[in-house]
Amino acid sequence: MGRIIDSGLKELSATLHRMGELAHRAVLTALLECLEGGEAYREVCEMADTLVAMADNVEEKTFELIARFQPVASDLRTIKSYMKIAYDFTRFGRYALDISFLNKQIGGLKNCEEWISSHVKSMGGKTLDMIKLSIESLKSHNPQLAERIAGKEKEVDKMYFEFLDKLIKNSTTSKCIVSSVLIVRYLERIADHATYICESIIYIATGQKKVLR
Amino acid sequence: MASKFEIQNLNAWFGLKHVLKNINMKIEEKAVTAIIGPSGCGKTTFIRCLNRMHETTPGARVSGRVIFNGVDIYGNGVDPVMVRRKIGMVFQKPNPFPMMSIYDNVAVGLKLNGVKDRKILDAAVRRSLELANLWDEVKDDLNKPGVSLSGGQQQRLCIARALAVEPEVLLMDEPCSALDPIATAKIEALIRKLAENYTVIIVTHNIQQAARVSDYTAFFYLGELVEYGLTKQIFENPKHELTERYLTGEFG
Numbered sequence: 001m002g003r004i005i006d007s008g009l010k011e012l013s014a015t016l017h018r019m020g021e022l023a024h025r026a027v028l029t030a031l032l033e034c035l036e037g038g039e040a041y042r043e044v045c046e047m048a049d050t051l052v053a054m055a056d057n058v059e060e061k062t063f064e065l066i067a068r069f070q071p072v073a074s075d076l077r078t079i080k081s082y083m084k085i086a087y088d089f090t091r092f093g094r095y096a097l098d099i100s101f102l103n104k105q106i107g108g109l110k111n112c113e114e115w116i117s118s119h120v121k122s123m124g125g126k127t128l129d130m131i132k133l134s135i136e137s138l139k140s141h142n143p144q145l146a147e148r149i150a151g152k153e154k155e156v157d158k159m160y161f162e163f164l165d166k167l168i169k170n171s172t173t174s175k176c177i178v179s180s181v182l183i184v185r186y187l188e189r190i191a192d193h194a195t196y197i198c199e200s201i202i203y204i205a206t207g208q209k210k211v212l213r
Numbered sequence: 214m215a216s217k218f219e220i221q222n223l224n225a226w227f228g229l230k231h232v233l234k235n236i237n238m239k240i241e242e243k244a245v246t247a248i249i250g251p252s253g254c255g256k257t258t259f260i261r262c263l264n265r266m267h268e269t270t271p272g273a274r275v276s277g278r279v280i281f282n283g284v285d286i287y288g289n290g291v292d293p294v295m296v297r298r299k300i301g302m303v304f305q306k307p308n309p310f311p312m313m314s315i316y317d318n319v320a321v322g323l324k325l326n327g328v329k330d331r332k333i334l335d336a337a338v339r340r341s342l343e344l345a346n347l348w349d350e351v352k353d354d355l356n357k358p359g360v361s362l363s364g365g366q367q368q369r370l371c372i373a374r375a376l377a378v379e380p381e382v383l384l385m386d387e388p389c390s391a392l393d394p395i396a397t398a399k400i401e402a403l404i405r406k407l408a409e410n411y412t413v414i415i416v417t418h419n420i421q422q423a424a425r426v427s428d429y430t431a432f433f434y435l436g437e438l439v440e441y442g443l444t445k446q447i448f449e450n451p452k453h454e455l456t457e458r459y460l461t462g463e464f465g
Contacts, residue, residue: 003398067424068448070421070425
C-alpha cells in the first residue's frame with residue numbers, strides 16, 4: 001500500500017513532465033520562426049502563458065503538500081526542487097517568447113549572412129538538447145544523467161563568446177547584430193536554466209548541492 | 214458530491230452541562246471528514262450523536278436533527294440498532310473481544326444477526342480482513358486470539374469487525390492515539406483507501422493527522438463549530454482567528 005503523500009507527488013511530477021514538453025516546444029517553435037521565417041508569436045505567447053499558469057499550480061500543490069503531509073528528507077527535497085524546476089520551465093517559455101518577439105519586432109535571421117544563422121542554429125540545437133536532457137533527468141531522477149549537462153553547458157557558453165568575438169570582427173548590418181546577439185544571449189540563459197534543473201535532480205537524488213556550471 | 218449527513222441544530226447535554234451547541238453541518242459522502250479541537254470541545258460527543266451512541270450514557274440528552282440518507286435518525290420509530298449497523302464505530306483503544314479468535318472477532322456481528330452459513334461467514338471474514346489490509350498478515354492464524362496481535366493489527370481487526378456488517382459510514386474516535394508511528398501510517402493509508410467506498414468521520418487530537426487523511430476538516434471549540442471546510446483551505450488559509458491560533462499551536 002502506497003503512502004498518502006505519494007498521489008500528490010505523482011500529480012506534481014506529471015505536471016512538471018508536461019511543462020517540460022511544452023517548454024521544449026516553445027523554444028523550438030520560436031527558433032524555427034527566427035531561422036526560417038514565419039509568424040508564431042501568438043502561438044509562443046500562448047505556450048509561455050500556459051507555462052506560467054502551470055507553475056502557479058505547481059506552487060499551489062507544493063504548498064498544500066507541505067501544509068498537509070509534513071514532508072521530510074527526499075520528499076522535502078523533491079517538493080522544494082519541483083517548485084524551482086517549475087520556475088525554470090517558465091523561463092524557457094519566457095525566453096522563447098523574447099526570441100519570437102525579436103522576429104516580430106526587428107525581423108528574424110533569414111536575410112542575414114549565412115554564418116550567423118548557422119551559428120545560431122547549431123547553438124539552438126545544443127540548447128534544445130540540454131532541455132531534453134534536463135527533462136530526461138527529471139523523469140528518471142538519475143543524478144548520473146543530470147551530471148552530463150555540465151559539458152554541454154560549457155560548450156554553449158563557449159559558442160556564445162565565440163559568436164560575440166566573431167560579430168565584433170566582422171562587419172555586418174546592425175539589425176542582424178542586434179537580433180542575433182539577443183537570440184544567442186537567450187539561448188545561453190536557457191542553457192543555464194536547463195543546468196539548474198539538472199542540479200536540482202542531483203539534489204533530490206543525493207542531497208548534494210552540486211554546481212554544474 | 215452528495216451529503217451523507219445533514220446535521221441541523223444539534224445540541225447535546227450531559228446532565229445540565231451543555232456540550233454541543235447548535236451544530237449545523239453537512240458531511241460529504243465517500244470522503245474523510247476530520248473533527249479537531251482541544252480536549253473537551255465536544256468532538257467525541259459529536260460523532261457519538263451521529264449513530265445514537267450519546268444517548269446510551271446515563272443523563273445524556275440530544276436535540277435537533279441528524280438526517281442520514283434523507284431520514285432523521287432521531288425521528289419516531291427509528292431503531293438505534295439499525296442506525297448503528299449502518300454507521301459503525303472504531304474506538305481509541307483497540308478493543309477486540311478478548312475471548313474470541315481473530316475469525317470470530319470479525320464474524321461476531323453477522324453471527325449476532327443470525328448468519329449461520331459457514332460459506333457466507335468465511336467470505337465475509339476474508340473480505341473484511343482484506344479491506345482492512347490485515348488478511349495477508351493473519352490468514353494462517355485465524356483461530357488465534359484477536360488479542361494476540363500487535364496494537365496496530367488489533368486496531369485493523371476492529372476496523373474489519375466494523376466493516377463485516379457492511380456499514381456505509383465509519384466513525385473513528387482517535388483510532389491511532391494508542392499506536393506507534395508505523396502502525397499509525399498503516400491506519401492512515403487504510404482510511405484513505407476506505408474513503409473510496411465509505412464515508413469516514415475521524416476525531417483526532419493530532420492536527421497533522423487531520424491534515425494528512427481528511428478531505429474536510431471541522432474545528433470545534435467549547436461545544437461550537439467554529440470553522441468547517443476543505444482541509445486544504447482550513448490548513449492553508451483558515452478564515453477564523455481561533456482556527457488559526459489552534460492550528461499554529463497557540464492554544465490546545
